[in-house]
Amino acid sequence: MKTIEGTYSAETPLNTFWTNVRKAWYKFSRNRMSVLGLATVLIVSLLAIFAPFIAPYPAHAGRFVNFAEANQPPSAQHLLGTDVVGRDVLSRILFGYRYSLTMGIIVLLLVVPPGVVLGLVAGYWKGKWIDTIVMRITDIFLAVPPLVLALAIASVLKPNLTNAMIAVSLMWWPWYARLVYGVTSSIRTEFFVQAAEVTGASKAHILFREILPNCVSPILTKISLDMGWVILMGASLSFVGLGVQPPAPGLGTMVADGAKYMPDSWWIAVFPAIAIMIVVLGFNLLGDGLRDVLSVEEV
Amino acid sequence: MLRVSCMDRKSGRKEANMLDLADVKKYFPVRGGPLRRKIADVKAIDGVTLHVAQKEIVGLVGESGSGKSTLGYTVMGIHKPTSGELLFRGQDLTKMRSANARAVSKQIQIVFQDPGSSLNPKRTIKQTLELPLKVHGLGNRRERLSRLRELMRTVELPEPYLYRSPSALSGGQRQRIAVARALASEPEFLVLDEPTSALDVSVQAKVTRLLMALSRELDLTYLFITHDLSLMRNVASKVAIMYLGRLCEMASASEFFAQPLHPYTKMLLSSIPVVSDEEERLKPPRVVSEGEIPSPVNRPTGCSFRSRCREAMKICETIDPPLVEVGDGHEVACHLYTQSDS
Amino acid sequence: MMRNEQALFDINNLEVSFRVFRGTLPVLDRANISVFQGEKVGLVGETGCGKSITMKATIGILPMPPAEIPHGEIRLHGKDILSLRGEQLRNARGQISLIPQDPGASLNPVFKIGTQIIDAIRYSSSGKGLNKRQMRSRAIEILKEVGLPDPERNLSCYPIQLSGGMKQRVLIAMALVTDPVLLIADEPTTALDVTIEDQILSLMRDAVDRRNLSILIITHNLGLVREFTDRLYIMYAGQVVEEASTKELFRNPLHPYSHGLIDSVPKLTGEGIAEGIPGMVPDYLDLPPGCRFAPRCAHAMEICSNTPMMSQQGEGRRVACFLHGQEIREERGQHA
Numbered sequence: 004m005k006t007i008e009g010t011y012s013a014e015t016p017l018n019t020f021w022t023n024v025r026k027a028w029y030k031f032s033r034n035r036m037s038v039l040g041l042a043t044v045l046i047v048s049l050l051a052i053f054a055p056f057i058a059p060y061p062a063h064a065g066r067f068v069n070f071a072e073a074n075q076p077p078s079a080q081h082l083l084g085t086d087v088v089g090r091d092v093l094s095r096i097l098f099g100y101r102y103s104l105t106m107g108i109i110v111l112l113l114v115v116p117p118g119v120v121l122g123l124v125a126g127y128w129k130g131k132w133i134d135t136i137v138m139r140i141t142d143i144f145l146a147v148p149p150l151v152l153a154l155a156i157a158s159v160l161k162p163n164l165t166n167a168m169i170a171v172s173l174m175w176w177p178w179y180a181r182l183v184y185g186v187t188s189s190i191r192t193e194f195f196v197q198a199a200e201v202t203g204a205s206k207a208h209i210l211f212r213e214i215l216p217n218c219v220s221p222i223l224t225k226i227s228l229d230m231g232w233v234i235l236m237g238a239s240l241s242f243v244g245l246g247v248q249p250p251a252p253g254l255g256t257m258v259a260d261g262a263k264y265m266p267d268s269w270w271i272a273v274f275p276a277i278a279i280m281i282v283v284l285g286f287n288l289l290g291d292g293l294r295d296v297l298s299v300e301e302v
Numbered sequence: 303m304l305r306v307s308c309m310d311r312k313s314g315r316k317e318a319n320m321l322d323l324a325d326v327k328k329y330f331p332v333r334g335g336p337l338r339r340k341i342a343d344v345k346a347i348d349g350v351t352l353h354v355a356q357k358e359i360v361g362l363v364g365e366s367g368s369g370k371s372t373l374g375y376t377v378m379g380i381h382k383p384t385s386g387e388l389l390f391r392g393q394d395l396t397k398m399r400s401a402n403a404r405a406v407s408k409q410i411q412i413v414f415q416d417p418g419s420s421l422n423p424k425r426t427i428k429q430t431l432e433l434p435l436k437v438h439g440l441g442n443r444r445e446r447l448s449r450l451r452e453l454m455r456t457v458e459l460p461e462p463y464l465y466r467s468p469s470a471l472s473g474g475q476r477q478r479i480a481v482a483r484a485l486a487s488e489p490e491f492l493v494l495d496e497p498t499s500a501l502d503v504s505v506q507a508k509v510t511r512l513l514m515a516l517s518r519e520l521d522l523t524y525l526f527i528t529h530d531l532s533l534m535r536n537v538a539s540k541v542a543i544m545y546l547g548r549l550c551e552m553a554s555a556s557e558f559f560a561q562p563l564h565p566y567t568k569m570l571l572s573s574i575p576v577v578s579d580e581e582e583r584l585k586p587p588r589v590v591s592e593g594e595i596p597s598p599v600n601r602p603t604g605c606s607f608r609s610r611c612r613e614a615m616k617i618c619e620t621i622d623p624p625l626v627e628v629g630d631g632h633e634v635a636c637h638l639y640t641q642s643d644s
Numbered sequence: 645m646m647r648n649e650q651a652l653f654d655i656n657n658l659e660v661s662f663r664v665f666r667g668t669l670p671v672l673d674r675a676n677i678s679v680f681q682g683e684k685v686g687l688v689g690e691t692g693c694g695k696s697i698t699m700k701a702t703i704g705i706l707p708m709p710p711a712e713i714p715h716g717e718i719r720l721h722g723k724d725i726l727s728l729r730g731e732q733l734r735n736a737r738g739q740i741s742l743i744p745q746d747p748g749a750s751l752n753p754v755f756k757i758g759t760q761i762i763d764a765i766r767y768s769s770s771g772k773g774l775n776k777r778q779m780r781s782r783a784i785e786i787l788k789e790v791g792l793p794d795p796e797r798n799l800s801c802y803p804i805q806l807s808g809g810m811k812q813r814v815l816i817a818m819a820l821v822t823d824p825v826l827l828i829a830d831e832p833t834t835a836l837d838v839t840i841e842d843q844i845l846s847l848m849r850d851a852v853d854r855r856n857l858s859i860l861i862i863t864h865n866l867g868l869v870r871e872f873t874d875r876l877y878i879m880y881a882g883q884v885v886e887e888a889s890t891k892e893l894f895r896n897p898l899h900p901y902s903h904g905l906i907d908s909v910p911k912l913t914g915e916g917i918a919e920g921i922p923g924m925v926p927d928y929l930d931l932p933p934g935c936r937f938a939p940r941c942a943h944a945m946e947i948c949s950n951t952p953m954m955s956q957q958g959e960g961r962r963v964a965c966f967l968h969g970q971e972i973r974e975e976r977g978q979h980a
Contacts, residue, residue: 029665194420195430198483201378202434203407216424365837366808472924473691502690502864507908507920514917529838532910536917559914573842574912575867577894581912590846591839594807 030296037292043285051100058094064252074268084270086261092270095252096278102253103282106168106237106246107230113172115226118179119218123210125180126187138184141177149174153240164253167246171236175229182225186218220297228290231283238279254279318392320491320523321354321377326386328369328376332599345598346372348547349386351625354491354540359517359524361538361555363531363570367595368544370527371415374493377525378412379403390491408438411484415496417476421468427479428464434486453482457512474505481512491523499528510537531574532581535559543567546606547598549625553632562586563634565611605637613638650722651678652858653740653826658716660697660706662928669928672697673882674716676954679826679858684849686869686876686890687862690905692925694882695862699830701726703742704733720826738769741819743829743848747811747836751803757814758783758799761821768822786817791847809840813847820851827852827859833868845872866909870894875960878902881926881936884954887962898963900941935966943967951975 031037055061059082069089077084083092125137149171156170190196191214199213238255240246247253249260254275261272327350329343346369354360364370375381377388379395388395390406398406411434414420421430431453435446454461457478468476477497484492497513498506514537517524526538534541534555541559542552543566551564562568569589576582593610596602602609608618617637625635660672672694679685687695700706702718702725717724725736744750752760761783765771771779780799787795790813803811812832819827829848833841849872852859861873869876870890878886878899886899897903904921923940926932932939934949941948947966954962955969963969 026665194414194416195422197380198412198414198420198480199422199433201380201407201412202483202487203404203437204433205437208433212429213422213425216422219424365839474924503866503905504690504908504921507910507918510910510917511920530910532912535912535914536910559912569839573838575838575841575865575871576912577866577870577906577909578911578913584912591842594809594840595837 027296031292034292034295036288037295040285040288040290040292043281044289047100047282047285048104050097051104054094054097054101058091058097060091060094061098063090063094064098066250074264074271076268077270083274084268086257086271087264087268092257092274095257096254096275099252099254099257099275099278100282102164102247102251103234103237103279106164106171107233107286110168110172110175110233110237111226111229113168114176115179115222118176119183119215119222121176122180122183122185123187123214123218126184127191127206127210127214129184129188129191137180141180141184144174144177145181147174149236150239153236153245154243162245162248164247164251167237167240170240170245171233175233178229179222179225182221183218186221187214190214190217224290224294224297227286227293231286231290234286235279235283318356319353319389320356320358320391321352321525322387322389322392323350323352323373323377324387324389326350326373326376326388327384328372328381329384342599345547345601347376347383348598348601350544350547350549352542352549352552354523354525357517357521357523359526359537359539361534361541362525362527362544363529363534363541364544365529365570365595367546367598369547369598370544371495373544374412374495374525374527377493378410379407404438408434408487409489410491410493411487411489412493412495413477413480413484413497416500417473417480418500420480421476423468426465426467427471430468430479431464431483431486434483438487440487449486453486456485456516457482472505473501474509477501477509478512481509481516485516485520490521492525494524494526496528497526498533499530506533531570532576543570546595546601548606549633549635550607551632551634551636552625553629557629557632559584561629561632563628563632563639564607564636565589565613565638566607569610605635649680651719652681652721653679653860654717654719654722655698655702656717656719658698658701658718659714660694660701660716661712661714662710663712664710667929670931671882671928672701675879675882675884677860677877677884679860681858682852682856683875684852684859684861684873686873687860687879688864688866688869688876688905689879690864690925692881693879695879696830697882698879699742699828699862702740702828704737735769738822739824740826740828741822741824743812743815743819743827743832745831745834747808747815748803750815751811753803755802756799757801757803757806761786761799761814761818764818764821770823771821782821783817786821787814789820789851790814790817791843792817808836809844812836812840812844816844816847816851820855825857827857829859829861831863831865832861834863834865841868848872866906878905881931882928883936883964885937885964887954887960889960892961898957898961898968899937899965900943900967901937935964947972 050057058064067090071089072085073087073089075081075085081091081093083096085091121137125134128134152174153170156166156173160166196209196213199209237246241253241255242259244259247256249256257275258272261268261275264271326347328347329345331340332342332344333339334341350373362370362373372381376383383396390410395406428450431450432446435441435449440446441449450464451461454464459475459478463471463475471479494513498509501509510533516522528534538555540552541555543550543564545566551567562571568586569591572586572588573591574585576585589612591610596606596609604620605618605623608614611618615637623635623637623640625633626640627633628639655675655677658672658675662669662671675694675698677687677698687698689695697706701713713726718726720736720739723736725733728736758780762779765774765779765782774782783799784795787798792798792810792813798806806814832848833844836844848859851857861869863869873890875889876893877884878901880901886893886897886902893902894906897906901921908918908920910917921940926936926939934951938944938948945966951973952964952966953969953971953973954964955971956962957968
């Protein structure tokens with residue numbers, strides 16, 4: 004193909020979205036831990052989505068009692084045993100994953116957009132009054148210990164999953180504001196931003212179409228890592244009675260219930276705890292892998 | 303000839319200069335202390351008077367710390383001058399209302415120095431080039447696309463490149479896109495801030511050729527900021543040398559290279575590494591450079607170059623030489639040439 | 645080669661390749677570069693020609709998982725340093741000093757200048773057994789040698805307090821303080837103004853002459869090599885295409901690429917802007933068969949679809965071009 008500028012173009016693949024995805028996968032897949040993380044997250048997600056079809060005793064996830072089968076250790080009929088009222092632990096864990104993932108997704112959906120917008124605005128007008136106001140508010144929220152904040156909120160509102168999500172959201176958004184603030188304030192002096200300013204582009208365009216796309220990588224990485232932590236936070240709140248209320252099978256709630264029966268009926272608490280660990284670890288590994296892929300420049 | 307400055311604001315005159323700077327200053331405050339009050343000024347531009355006539359290519363030459371890039375950005379409106387007048391076709395840029403300012407931004411554009419960071423890595427070339435067209439409302443979608451095609455032809459790049467992102471292009475290709483972006487709104491005046499310094503030598507030649515061809519074909523006027531005097535020898539119609547925020551010499555290109563006057567100019571010219579013996583012979587006798595450029599926060603009293611000047615005299619310590627015309631359009635700021643003038 | 649003495653530093657048929665997502669890139673193809681005692685040699689080329697790779701392979705900072713060295717040797721005093729390990733390797737590498745590219749980025753911003761120089765002294769072979777005071781006075785001595793004003797005070801300064809030129813002097817000091825036999829200067833003046841460049845070049849020239857060092861200077865600045873070097877190599881797309889004494893090369897460049905390069909530089913004589921070299925540097929995954937420069941060459945012939953050998957053109961002068969020699973290079977089977 005004869006081109007004006009020479010031989011560069013013909014064979015070089017277009018830098019389309021899918022080429023980038025393939026390149027990213029190549030890099031990602033070379034780290035076994037990252038792939039393990041991704042696999043874990045996918046499996047847990049599938050388990051959660053298809054829980055009603057996979058769980059051996061789906062009814063046990065709701066109001067169900069069968070004292071005849073209570074406190075059974077792990078066996079062929081109940082792979083992970085039964086709890087104090089006879090419910091199958093495995094089935095409850097599968098449904099418990101639903102609560103965990105829901106919590107993670109909803110909290111992040113609530114938290115990321117406002118945090119990002121505030122970070123963009125504060126970072127772009129760094130040094131002006133808007134920066135000071137936004138970042139000081141951010142600092143205030145960050146200064147309060149999260150569990151204390153959650154307890155305070157719970158004492159005001161009824162303890163349930165929704166309010167737990169609200170409580171966690173209120174303490175989570177500042178991290179995204181901070182992250183985006185950092186990226187924005189360093190990018191805004193780059194030539195391509197100045198070029199857009201000089202062209203006369205509106206501020207909205209500059210913030211959302213010039214600067215924001217450059218923040219996506221760190222935001223995605225953080226979201227992935229955060230999923231694990233939000234789930235853990237949710238489980239912690241449930242553990243102290245502020246999140247998922249019994250008889251719903253929240254993983255933290257299950258650990259709390261089962262803790263009373265340790266060490267005799269150890270399976271009631273230990274398996275849900277391991278389930279929490281698996282999902283958190285999975286998201287952490289995935290997030291680490293994403294960070295390695297998204298932040299390193301190609302040779 | 304065309305040095306007449308257009309102070310009477312009548313922009314309709316045919317001889318109106320494209321750009322007039324009158325004693326433009328730009329100081330950046332240095333804040334310190336617990337109350338962050340101003341303790342000093344970085345005097346990036348300290349009184350520059352310069353005229354750019356239509357279709358001229360003015361080379362603004364200086365080293366780092368000279369303020370040349372700051373001057374370019376001030377002309378573009380990225381910085382507001384601390385004082386002085388900045389006229390574009392007779393209109394005062396500093397006193398414009400935003401509607402007017404937008405119209406002016408169509409006519410003055412800039413090509414930045416670093417091809418790596420002057421294009422947004424997360425946007426395709428098409429999106430980057432379309433922005434000026436969208437902002438100024440130049441045409442509907444179909445018209446914009448056809449204009450983009452035209453621009454790609456103008457900068458000699460294949461049309462499929464529109465759909466790539468900058469990371470798929472080489473440095474030279476990115477600079478061509480930067481030029482295309484600057485041309486999108488059909489400006490009359492371009493500020494070129496070291497447009498080829500970051501490129502390989504063979505690519506520099508091609509991009510420079512493109513810029514020169516465009517200036518002829520599209521009747522463009524350039525303010526060409528650079529540190530490369532050899533380049534200016536072949537490109538500029540007028541050369542101005544900046545040192546520490548002020549002009550120290552200015553002349554038409556032929557005058558300038560035939561008879562450089564200011565000691566700093568001679569130092570610059572004599573230290574250029576050249577590639578042939580003929581060029582060696584053209585260089586002024588070797589002035590070994592000593593010392594470094596002083597900080598723009600602490601301007602020395604008197605002539606700012608005296609700390610490095612072999613020919614410094616007593617008067618240079620106390621009186622700052624003004625820029626004076628000493629020949630046909632040749633201006634120099636040096637006591638060596640102004641004392642014995644009648 | 646032509647000279648009877650053994651080269652101090654000798655890169656022999658070095659090949660380097662990079663394994664990336666899209667395949668394997670043969671970035672360095674049988675490079676042959678020598679530096680004799682007391683010589684100033686230039687390694688000239690544009691972006692992507694392989695000169696940085698050559699430097700990194702010598703210093704030992706090539707990232708070895710993606711990079712591989714399938715063939716070739718790098719000899720210092722006759723010994724192949726690529727085959728050394730441990731203590732021997734460290735000793736050999738200690739005799740080569742790098743003056744890195746960007747003074748702003750090459751000094752650690754959170755340590756004082758003094759700390760960094762003294763670190764260099766401490767880990768060098770000549771610094772063994774010196775106590776703190778001796779190391780400090782050696783540091784002051786070397787700073788004086790490179791012309792840094794007020795060395796005692798500058799020892800306690802942080803890099804950010806120094807100008808570009810001063811930082812470059814510090815970097816040169818750090819390179820000299822280990823008593824090397826070979827200096828490698830990687831684009832030593834690219835980030836500097838032309839008047840400062842002048843001073844730094846004088847400094848390097850004096851240091852090399854006074855200590856009888858050899859220096860390999862890597863750059864794309866033709867004016868710089870013309871002023872500074874005795875001999876030079878021109879590289880293109882991972883290959884050395886011409887080798888000549890500096891004077892000879894500028895007087896009469898043989899390879900079309902060398903000629904094009906020199907032509908592209910704007911001249912003070914005011915001949916206008918050159919055409920440049922048509923086309924672009926090839927993609928390493930899509931190299932043309934044979935001579936890598938052929939697609940851009942105005943003199944390309946049919947035979948150019950083979951790889952030319954470096955043919956001798958006189959004392960110390962070689963060029964890889966069928967215009968000047970008809971030998972076709974044998975390939976070593978299939979390149980990976």
